[in-house]
Amino acid sequence: MAPIKISQVKKTYQGNVTAIHGLDLDIEDGEMVVLVGPSGCGKSTLLRMIAGLETITDGTISIGGEVVNRKEPAERDVAMVFQNYALYPHMSVRQNLEYGLKNRGTPREEIDRRVNEAARVLEIAPFLERKPRQLSGGQRQRVAMGRAIVRQPKAFLFDEPLSNLDAKLRGQMRIEIRRLQRSLKTTSVYVTHDQLEAMTLADRLVVMNAGRIEQVGKPIELYDRPASLFVAGFIGSPPMNLFKLEALSRVTGQDLSTTLPENTDIVGIRPDRIEAGRGAGLHMFGVVELIEPVGGESHLYVRAEGLDQAVIIVVEGPSTLSEGEVLDFVLPLSALHPFNTATGRRTD
Amino acid sequence: METKRTTFPSKTLPYALVMPQLLITLVFFIWPTWQAVQSSFLREDPFGLASTFVGLLHYQRLFQDPLYLDAIGRTALFAVAVTVLSMGMGLLLAVAVSRLVRSANAYSTLLLWPYAVAPVVAGILWWFMFNSSSGILPYMLSFFGVDWNHKLNGTQAMILVIVAASWKQVSYNFLFFLAGLQSVPQSLTEAAAIDGAGPVKRFFTIVLPLLSPTTFFLFIVNVNYTMFDTFGTIDATTQGGPNQATNILVYKVYADGFIGLNLGSSSAQSVVLMLFVIGLTFLQFRYVERRVQY
Numbered sequence: 001m002a003p004i005k006i007s008q009v010k011k012t013y014q015g016n017v018t019a020i021h022g023l024d025l026d027i028e029d030g031e032m033v034v035l036v037g038p039s040g041c042g043k044s045t046l047l048r049m050i051a052g053l054e055t056i057t058d059g060t061i062s063i064g065g066e067v068v069n070r071k072e073p074a075e076r077d078v079a080m081v082f083q084n085y086a087l088y089p090h091m092s093v094r095q096n097l098e099y100g101l102k103n104r105g106t107p108r109e110e111i112d113r114r115v116n117e118a119a120r121v122l123e124i125a126p127f128l129e130r131k132p133r134q135l136s137g138g139q140r141q142r143v144a145m146g147r148a149i150v151r152q153p154k155a156f157l158f159d160e161p162l163s164n165l166d167a168k169l170r171g172q173m174r175i176e177i178r179r180l181q182r183s184l185k186t187t188s189v190y191v192t193h194d195q196l197e198a199m200t201l202a203d204r205l206v207v208m209n210a211g212r213i214e215q216v217g218k219p220i221e222l223y224d225r226p227a228s229l230f231v232a233g234f235i236g237s238p239p240m241n242l243f244k245l246e247a248l249s250r251v252t253g254q255d256l257s258t259t260l261p262e263n264t265d266i267v268g269i270r271p272d273r274i275e276a277g278r279g280a281g282l283h284m285f286g287v288v289e290l291i292e293p294v295g296g297e298s299h300l301y302v303r304a305e306g307l308d309q310a311v312i313i314v315v316e317g318p319s320t321l322s323e324g325e326v327l328d329f330v331l332p333l334s335a336l337h338p339f340n341t342a343t344g345r346r347t348d
Numbered sequence: 349m350e351t352k353r354t355t356f357p358s359k360t361l362p363y364a365l366v367m368p369q370l371l372i373t374l375v376f377f378i379w380p381t382w383q384a385v386q387s388s389f390l391r392e393d394p395f396g397l398a399s400t401f402v403g404l405l406h407y408q409r410l411f412q413d414p415l416y417l418d419a420i421g422r423t424a425l426f427a428v429a430v431t432v433l434s435m436g437m438g439l440l441l442a443v444a445v446s447r448l449v450r451s452a453n454a455y456s457t458l459l460l461w462p463y464a465v466a467p468v469v470a471g472i473l474w475w476f477m478f479n480s481s482s483g484i485l486p487y488m489l490s491f492f493g494v495d496w497n498h499k500l501n502g503t504q505a506m507i508l509v510i511v512a513a514s515w516k517q518v519s520y521n522f523l524f525f526l527a528g529l530q531s532v533p534q535s536l537t538e539a540a541a542i543d544g545a546g547p548v549k550r551f552f553t554i555v556l557p558l559l560s561p562t563t564f565f566l567f568i569v570n571v572n573y574t575m576f577d578t579f580g581t582i583d584a585t586t587q588g589g590p591n592q593a594t595n596i597l598v599y600k601v602y603a604d605g606f607i608g609l610n611l612g613s614s615s616a617q618s619v620v621l622m623l624f625v626i627g628l629t630f631l632q633f634r635y636v637e638r639r640v641q642y
Contacts (some may be wrong), residue, residue, distance in 0.1 A: 053538050074544040086535035090557040099553075100543035147543070 002064025002187055003029045004050060011045050011211075018046045019210045022059065029061040030185040032178075036198035037208035037234070043191045044159060048210075050189060051157050052076050064154055072104070079148035080157040083164065085140045087132040093143050094128040100151045118146040118288035121180070138169045145177070149184065156181070158190040162197060174200060179305055195235055199223070207231045228345050229339045234270045238299055238312045240268045240337070251306040252282040252331075261347040264338035271299065272314040273335035283333040286311060288325050302327055352615070366458065381622070388615035406616035415592065416617070421594040426510060427574040434514040435566055438521025441557075443551070445522075446529045456526065463519035467577060471584030476511035478585075498586065502593025505586045509594045513581045517573060528562035533543050568632050575625050597621050 004027040011020040020042045023164050027033045033257045035043040048054040050061055052073035060067050062130055068076050079100070087096050096114060101111045106132065119125040121143040132140055141161065148156055158177070192198050198205055199219040207214040207222065207230070214244045215227040219235075226232035245265050249256050275281075286304030298319040301310040313329060321327060338347045356557050388406055390399040410416050445455045461469070477485050478498060486496035498505040532555055540550045556563075578625065579598050582588060588595035588603055595603065605614025 051538075051542060053541070073538070073541040074546065078542065079540065080542050081537060082535045084535055086533065086539040088536060088540070088554060090560075093639075098378075099540070099545075103544035103549065147539075151543075279362070 002029060003031075004155060004187060004189065005062045005065075006046070006050070006061055007062060009046070009049065010057045011042070011049065011054065012057045017243075018211060020049075023211075023213055025206060025213065027187060027189065029074055030187055032108050032181050032188045032190060032201060032203045033206060034190045034198045034202035034204075035208055036192055036195060037214075039193060040210075041208040042211040043193075043208050046161055047080075047157050047189055047191045050076075050155075051078055051080050065287060066343045073230065075153075077153050078155045078157055079151045080159065081144045081155040083160040085132075085144040085161075085164075087140060087143055087147075089132055091134070092129050092131055093124060093146075096143060097128075097146050097150050097152040100147065114150045114152070115146075118150045122146050122147070124229070137165055138173065141165060141169075141173055145180070149180070152186075154187065155294045156186050156194075158188065160192055161190075163192070163194070170197075177201065191324070196237065199235070205235075205300075207234060207237070207286040209234075226337065227344075229266065229268075229341070229344045232337060234340065236270060238271050238314065239240065240270050241268055241274070242268045242339075243307065247307055248282070251304060252284055254282060256282075259333065260336070260338045264339045264347045265341050266339045268339060269331050269335050270335040271312040271334065272297075274311070274313045275330045276313065276315060276327060277330065278328055279332075280337075281330040283328070283330055284311070285326055285328045287324055288321050289326050291323055292320050293322065384615045384618050386615075387611055388610075391612050402612070406612045407620070410613065410620065412614055413564055415595075418592065419595055419597055419600050421593075422506075422592075423598075426506070426513075426578075426594075426596050427571055429510045429580075430513045430517065430574045431567065431570040433510065434517035434570060435521050435563070435642050437514070437518045438523075439525045439568075441518070442525035445526060453565075456523075460519050462516045463523075465516055466515065467513075467580035468514045468584045471509075471512050472582040474508060474515065475585045477578045478508050484627050485535055499590055502590055505590055505593045509585055512585055513574065513578045517570060521570070524562050524566055525559065528559045532558045562632075564632070568629055571628060575621060604630070608630055 004025075006020045006023060006025040006027075009020060010018070010022050012018045021270060023042075023046065025033075027214055032084050037043050048205075049056050050063075051076075052068065052071060056069050058129060060069055063076055069284060088099065091099065096109055097115045097118060101114065104116075113330060115128075116125070123146055124139065124146060125144050127135055127139060129145075132143065135143065141164075144161065161177075163171050165173060174197055177190075190198075190201055202219050204216060205215050205219045205222050209230045214234075215222055215231045222231055222235050226235060226240075229242070233242065240259065243266070245256060245260070245267055248267055256267070257264075284304050286302040286307075288300055289310060290301040292299040292301075297314050297316050298314040300315060300321070302320060303310050303312060311329075313327075340347050341344065372525070387399075389401060389403060391402045391405070392399050396640075441459055445459070447450050448455060477483050478496065480486050480497040482497060483496075486494075489496045496504060498508045514582045536554055536558070537550050545553060574596075576598055579602060582594055582596065582599045583602070586594045588599045597617065599619045601614050601621065604610050604617065608614075
């Protein structure tokens with residue numbers, strides 16, 4: 001167990017492609033930090049640099065107060081769960097779990113104790129003598145987790161570990177990973193492109209874009225107060241509605257430039273904060289183009305005249321509306337997020 | 349596994365399509381094999397005018413002949429040495445090339461060239477280099493106090509044919525090992541690195557076991573190569589000499605048959621050799637393949 005400190009880390013590949021531009025991040029002892037972002041944002045590269053699988057072009061990474069830049073992956077005492085699990089196909093599950101411990105010269109009784117304990121926690125005891133190919137995807141995932149926890153490392157690194165599972169299993173494993181990490185209190189870095197996974201797993205969420213950190217914070221903070229247009233669009237499903245200020249002013253017939261902060265030229269609002277009917281705020285109306293019933297709530301795609309994109313509105317329960325109907329709705333002023341396009345940042 | 353099935357409109361067309369390959373196999377493989385089997389039971393008179401059926405006489409004599417029994421031992425040594433040397437070198441080069449990023453293709457191409465060289469030509473090349481009066485290698489070895497003359501020294505002659513036979517086979521093994529190495533997922537070696545295994549340990553505990561299908565395949569191919577395809581190498585370098593020191597089974601078939609003109613015994617030898625290789629391949633597939641991982 002150890003804090004991880006990343007300071008001014010850069011990664012440049014041959015041919016001067018910069019993957020990560022001088023990144024700073026402090027991960028506290030026992031914390032679960034999730035790196036999230038679109039593919040190519042540098043999140044996996046950062047994780048692999050922590051693991052020691054990629055060289056660090058510039059800056060330092062320290063684990064437990066010790067700079068690890070020049071250390072081999074083996075000497076960093078971290079464990080990693082790979083996207084494709086990377087189980088050794090020629091070894092039984094037990095041998096897979098033992099491999100890392102044997103390499104470190106752990107005594108036989110200690111190996112057996114830890115393997116049995118991990119097998120019990122992860123409920124893989126019945127498959128210990130099987131080969132990985134004889135296991136289902138979910139079971140392989142558990143073995144990969146087991147291989148990480150038997151090591152009792154300073155930190156866990158997860159590289160999109162759930163992306164090869166079906167939706168139901170992914171939900172289950174997500175909960176298990178969270179529970180396990182909470183009980184072991186091991187510092188963890190988790191990489192994903194799935195924002196739902198990111199929101200639910202993270203103590204702190206790091207949104208990355210094009211090799212830079214967009215915002216760091218508790219998931220709910222990022223949801224409630226996205227610091228940039230990118231975060232606003234990335235976090236939340238369905239995504240935040242973003243309107244050009246002048247279009248919104250024209251459609252609603254209200255001059256918003258005085259009520260909103262200076263330099264605001266784009267305004268966002270979460271689909272679930274838009275209220276159907278008439279009330280205080282910006283009043284609009286439009287034709288319901290599409291209704292997506294998703295169970296507990298429904299997503300309405302409403303075409304308002306004068307706006308070039310559909311407004312997404314989330315309403316509770318099954319919608320009583322039908323497609324083609326005209327809907328009145330209100331954007332409460334308190335729910336608006338003001339942004340500036342040029343800087344991409346929040347303006348308030 | 350589901351395979352794509354093609355349906356032919358007429359019944360004769362599929363047979364017509366496989367006919368060329370069947371004919372080639374029949375004329376150049378089945379027929380000669382049959383003739384060899386036939387003549388191994390016959391004794392030819394000196395002028396080739398008549399032949400007598402002698403049953404298993406040739407086979408009986410063969411296994412009482414000390415020269416033949418010696419040749420079996422010698423062939424085993426030769427086969428093991430060539431297989432180990434060429435596979436070892438091939439693997440070593442493949443590992444070295446697989447670590448390269450930009451120059452890997454150039455090296456692979458260069459390393460493949462020896463495979464295009466005919467065994468006889470390869471034999472002659474090595475014969476030149478090891479030539480005791482004009483070759484470069486005996487000259488260099490003389491500085492180390494080694495008096496190289498494979499025309500007199502049987503051990504040196506054996507080393508020469510082993511090196512000559514291995515050289516071109518290294519290319520073949522290299523190519524397969526390189527492909528094998530590239531098919532080992534990178535994440536496995538990365539996982540092993542994080543699990544605390546150094547490069548050497550990773551190679552022996554992860555990479556090598558995962559290469560076992562390739563290794564197994566190459567083992568069979570190489571043993572068969574040493575048993576059958578090394579005639580040219582031997583003929584171009586030592587002709588089985590000195591004093592039988594490099595007379596391996598496949599060369600003895602030729603020497604006894606075409607030089608000694610004992611066609612019956614020569615045929616019997618080639619049948620034994622063929623049965624031996626069939627048996628070996630069968631055994632390998634039957635017992636070794638079960639232990640092959642993956």
